[in-house]
Amino acid sequence: xxxxxxxxxxxxxxxxxxxxxxxxxxxxxxxxxxxxxxxxxxxxxxxxxxxxxxxxxxxxxxxxxxxxxxxxxxxxxxxxxxxxxxxxxxxxxxxxxxxxxxxxxxxxxxxxxxxxxxxxxxxxx
Amino acid sequence: xxxxxxxxxxxxxxxxxxxxxxxxxxxxxxxxxxxxxxxxxxxxxxxxxxxxxxxxxxxxxxxxxxxxxxxxxxxxxxxxxxxxxxxxxxxxxxxxxxxxxxxxxxxxxxxxxxxxxxxxxxxxx
Amino acid sequence: xxxxxxxxxxxxxxxxxxxxxxxxxxxxxxxxxxxxxxxxxxxxxxxxxxxxxxxxxxxxxxxxxxxxxxxxxxxxxxxxxxxxxxxxxxxxxxxxxxxxxxxxxxxxxxxxxxxxxxxxxxxxx
Amino acid sequence: xxxxxxxxxxxxxxxxxxxxxxxxxxxxxxxxxxxxxxxxxxxxxxxxxxxxxxxxxxxxxxxxxxxxxxxxxxxxxxxxxxxxxxxxxxxxxxxxxxxxxxxxxxxxxxxxxxxxxxxxxxxxx
Numbered sequence: 001x002x003x004x005x006x007x008x009x010x011x012x013x014x015x016x017x018x019x020x021x022x023x024x025x026x027x028x029x030x031x032x033x034x035x036x037x038x039x040x041x042x043x044x045x046x047x048x049x050x051x052x053x054x055x056x057x058x059x060x061x062x063x064x065x066x067x068x069x070x071x072x073x074x075x076x077x078x079x080x081x082x083x084x085x086x087x088x089x090x091x092x093x094x095x096x097x098x099x100x101x102x103x104x105x106x107x108x109x110x111x112x113x114x115x116x117x118x119x120x121x122x123x124x125x
Numbered sequence: 126x127x128x129x130x131x132x133x134x135x136x137x138x139x140x141x142x143x144x145x146x147x148x149x150x151x152x153x154x155x156x157x158x159x160x161x162x163x164x165x166x167x168x169x170x171x172x173x174x175x176x177x178x179x180x181x182x183x184x185x186x187x188x189x190x191x192x193x194x195x196x197x198x199x200x201x202x203x204x205x206x207x208x209x210x211x212x213x214x215x216x217x218x219x220x221x222x223x224x225x226x227x228x229x230x231x232x233x234x235x236x237x238x239x240x241x242x243x244x245x246x247x248x249x250x
Numbered sequence: 251x252x253x254x255x256x257x258x259x260x261x262x263x264x265x266x267x268x269x270x271x272x273x274x275x276x277x278x279x280x281x282x283x284x285x286x287x288x289x290x291x292x293x294x295x296x297x298x299x300x301x302x303x304x305x306x307x308x309x310x311x312x313x314x315x316x317x318x319x320x321x322x323x324x325x326x327x328x329x330x331x332x333x334x335x336x337x338x339x340x341x342x343x344x345x346x347x348x349x350x351x352x353x354x355x356x357x358x359x360x361x362x363x364x365x366x367x368x369x370x371x372x373x374x375x
Numbered sequence: 376x377x378x379x380x381x382x383x384x385x386x387x388x389x390x391x392x393x394x395x396x397x398x399x400x401x402x403x404x405x406x407x408x409x410x411x412x413x414x415x416x417x418x419x420x421x422x423x424x425x426x427x428x429x430x431x432x433x434x435x436x437x438x439x440x441x442x443x444x445x446x447x448x449x450x451x452x453x454x455x456x457x458x459x460x461x462x463x464x465x466x467x468x469x470x471x472x473x474x475x476x477x478x479x480x481x482x483x484x485x486x487x488x489x490x491x492x493x494x495x496x497x498x499x500x
Binding site: 255256278282283285286287288289291292295296298299300301302303304305306307308328329330331 | 380381403410411412414416421424426428429431432453454455456
């Protein structure tokens with residue numbers, strides 16, 4: 001994407017913009033897909049769909065999504081499935097805006113007992 | 126699934142149960158996935174993920190999901206993607222409860238301008 | 251609602267239709283709202299919004315929604331909130347189709363460790 | 376919130392962090408609530424629930440949510456309701472991280488025909 005048709009609406013630096021765009025994408029994963037029915041039979045398809053849904057969004061250069069299979073194995077109940085919890089997700093995205101790249105993540109942090117969205121790095125490229 | 130651990134909670138016939146279970150599954154598709162970012166690059170992955178998320182749910186024997194590619198082509202905006210609308214979905218599921226099968230559908234009905242969920246058939250097998 | 255514009259698309263009895271419509275509505279609650287940020291400050295507003303979102307849907311005569319406040323109190327983490335899980339919901343709806351009423355429920359069943367959607371009663375009125 | 380338990384996971388400036396947090400919250404609104412059944416009877420309750428779900432999230436100082444009633448009036452179909460589209464939303468949030476405030480917005484931009492999430496202002500306070 002060479003040109004940003006929305007640029008005039010923004011009052012911030014390119015680095016802040018990269019961080020903002022990355023936040024949107026991580027928020028979208030959690031709130032779109034948490035609750036999806038899940039077991040070992042569809043985990044691959046769901047991972048791939050989440051990944052691809054990230055890659056079609058503006059400024060996303062790369063995305064990887066992992067769903068914790070140990071939690072699926074432990075969590076299946078009488079009906080042999082569960083639903084996706086935020087704690088099971090490990091999502092990494094790379095967002096590029098102009099000459100800044102933000103590498104951000106959604107990952108369950110054990111010491112916080114919380115699925116944290118955080119900025120691993122913002123750098124000029 | 127040979128045995129239903131929840132049977133005692135239900136006061137209805139097996140055919141009504143099949144209809145109820147099918148309704149749940151169609152409601153889940155619409156309200157889980159509408160809003161997902163979408164273009165021609167991820168439509169295959171999203172279709173497959175929705176289909177597989179149906180098949181892991183109790184009593185579902187089969188499911189097919191189609192997303193209308195013509196609407197994707199027409200709807201892409203400046204950022205080259207759109208988000209999934211209920212009107213784009215054509216979902217068919219077959220739910221079996223005891224000796225009854227319900228074949229149900231979510232499909233955009235042009236004369237109603239509405240994404241209708243309906244029962245195509247309930248039969249004893 | 252006196253007339254159903256979609257009647258010709260259905261091949262089932264009025265009682266089965268009532269069960270199907272109730273299933274759709276319970277599926278919609280779970281998959282629309284699970285994942286919503288939640289603590290004691292917004293639980294009243296969220297309950298009310300879910301209830302009202304049920305009541306605007308076709309054939310719904312009544313709906314009540316309760317979110318388990320004990321689970322909210324126990325579940326708050328470092329950031330003083332959590333997100334809605336299906337296990338916290340107790341939803342009761344009354345759906346009427348022609349001369350049949352279906353009373354259905356979404357409720358966490360402890361012995362199943364599962365948020366069960368079930369048909370409490372279908373009766374002719 | 377005086378202390379941030381997650382600070383050590385972040386590699387960015389406070390201003391970038393404020394932008395990132397605001398992005399998460401706007402992404403959460405869109406992907407959590409788009410698809411919710413809606414008409415004039417529940418629009419007030421839904422606006423309030425979305426607003427309150429923003430205010431319980433970390434670092435949010437204020438939030439206002441408006442749903443376009445003109446689009447509800449025009450969009451109601453045979454069943455007298457529709458579902459929430461991103462285009463109907465006007466959301467404004469104020470996020471504070473350390474001594475930076477980000478004022479951000481989700482708003483339908485007519486010339487783009489797109490529900491844009493943008494940064495109105497990032498300032499030191």
